[in-house]
Amino acid sequence: MTTINPWINFNGNAEDAFNFYKSVFGGEFGNVIRFKDLAGPNFPVSEKDENKIMQITLRLDNGNMLIGNDVPEFMGKVNEQENRSKIHIGVDSKEKAEKIFNELSLGGQVAGPIGDSPWGTYGGMFRDKYGIEWIVEFNANK
Numbered sequence: 001m002t003t004i005n006p007w008i009n010f011n012g013n014a015e016d017a018f019n020f021y022k023s024v025f026g027g028e029f030g031n032v033i034r035f036k037d038l039a040g041p042n043f044p045v046s047e048k049d050e051n052k053i054m055q056i057t058l059r060l061d062n063g064n065m066l067i068g069n070d071v072p073e074f075m076g077k078v079n080e081q082e083n084r085s086k087i088h089i090g091v092d093s094k095e096k097a098e099k100i101f102n103e104l105s106l107g108g109q110v111a112g113p114i115g116d117s118p119w120g121t122y123g124g125m126f127r128d129k130y131g132i133e134w135i136v137e138f139n140a141n142k
Contacts, residue, residue: 003064003065005065005066006066006067006087007067007069008066008067008068008069008087008132009068009078010053010068010069010070010130011070011071011078012052012070013070014052014053014056014068014069015032015053015056016130017068017130017132018053018056020128020129020130021066021104022058024103024104025058025060025066025100027059027060027065028058029056029058029059030057030058030059030065031055032053032055032056033054033055033056034050034052034053034054035049035050035053035054035070035072036050036051037054038054046073046074048073049070049072049073049074052070052072053068053069053070054069054070055067055068056068056069080130081131083133085133086125086134086135087132087133087134087135088134088135088137089134089135089136089137090137090138091136091137092138093138094122094138096138097114097122097123097124097136097137097138098114100136101123101126101136102114104126104128104134104136105124105126106129107128107129108126108127108128108129109126109127110124110125110126111125111127111133112124112125112126117137120139120141121137121139121140121141122137122138122140123135123136123137123138124136
């Protein structure tokens with residue numbers, strides 16, 4: 001079995017974002033590793049970065065998981081306005097699509113309001129309050 005799990009970079013607010021995602025999706029945190037947990041002579045960590053997230057996982061149903069981390073300042077900033085990819089969420093009902101869309105887009109920018117699509121699905125597209133782009137979609141033909 002192959003799984004594909006999105007891994008998202010943040011500019012110091014990964015923990016806040018993942019608490020928000022957990023409030024929407026449910027699930028449980030797996031790994032929560034901070035940079036200070038890996039600090040040592042071969043991997044010095046500044047005081048400014050020590051409590052930032054090196055890796056966090058949110059375990060969802062069906063073996064899916066959302067993974068994230070903070071990018072330490074010495075590596076530069078993540079471009080939160082990039083438009084290269086989106087995270088797709090497929091759900092099993094219009095009601096669930098609306099619930100996730102409405103909760104996850106709260107405080108963000110809706111690019112495509114939830115509704116019927118030209119290709120026969122029910123969905124919508126937005127950038128959440130952390131700059132991550134999502135598509136939530138219900139396909140009755142699946």
